[in-house]
Amino acid sequence: MCDTCGCNVTPGNAHLVQPGGRLSKTENGHDAVDVLHGLLDANDHTAAHNREHFHKHGVLAINLMSSPGAGKTSLLEATIDALKDELAMAVIEGDLETENDAGRIRSHGVPAIQITTGSACHLDAHMVHDALHQLDLQKLDIVFIENVGNLVCPASFDLGQQRNITLLSVPEGDDKPAKYPVMFRTADLVLLSKSDLLPVLDDFNPDNARRYLRDLASSAPVYELSAKNAAGMDAWIHWLHAELAALEHRSGRLATEPA
């Protein structure tokens, strides 16, 4: 989509816009109204509002996506344990049912807001907005949003996050980026989770996963890690610190710009 003015006219669809301005007549004489808005305009509007909230409070918001069981909650537990002495974190949990994941997070001493979506297969910006009302952003450095486990639907909904992270666990197979291009294209970072299983699941080749990701024209870094034996956690923690520093830099620059 057009990133310049938000009009959504792309070289691919420009020919579809009818001449004659917003109102025109069709061949059979009916009134036609040009719209050319994204179908998710209302969601995107709320997402922009959420993003503004995060930015204003200098909070790094991260949307974690993966298939169910790829290890999102385990990664968060290990991350909280590694960082809780230096950073203030909170987690927004999205699941169809149960408070189980929020309970796991809270047992590590971090606030967790559970969103139960019922039958909805994804979080949207409105649900995240409601959850934000229960968090004091002023006191936080990072908000992790653990999306509903699903490699399809969450990719279409902007939540207002600054970064998207997609987990690909070793048991799932290394060709997932080719099979789910919409999801993996959105990722700013791909984590190959459960890397402790690589010795037993030797048909998973991390280089293949990287190659499939590059075929999607993605330059996102790919890290192998295991929340279980802590291998590779350092690079992930370093990435989080670098993102926080970059966010601080951006916020500082904005604050010093003349009005």
Add this chain to the structure above:
Amino acid sequence: MHELAICQALMEQVERIAQEEQADQVLTIHLAIGPLSGVEPGLLEQAFYVARAGSIAARAELVIESMPVQVSCSQCGQLSDALPGRLVCGHCGDWRTRLVSGDEMNLLHIELVRQTRENTAGAQDSFAPARRSCNS
């Protein structure tokens, strides 16, 4: 199946526009959908039959224009067609490309019948029957 949620958002936009334009009936809704939007046109159409019920677009036709996947290469500068799962340059094979078409999920335009408040005599012409809808 997030297509129903997307379709409900579409219907909210259509109803708002129809109200702004003082329309009596929505005849057709034209969308542009690319394969990299994450929306399946067939599922969106099925969801549309559910979402349009009881609305001003209850008899409307949904026209979905499928957009091609095209990339522009940052190395050789050429445009080429690509596959959703393989966005490399069709000319030089480099992976450093930019998507120029294929992730659209847009409402392009809608056709409608407007209210003819003062012209009741000509109302029969203006209130032309809607075109045959998708599922009839």
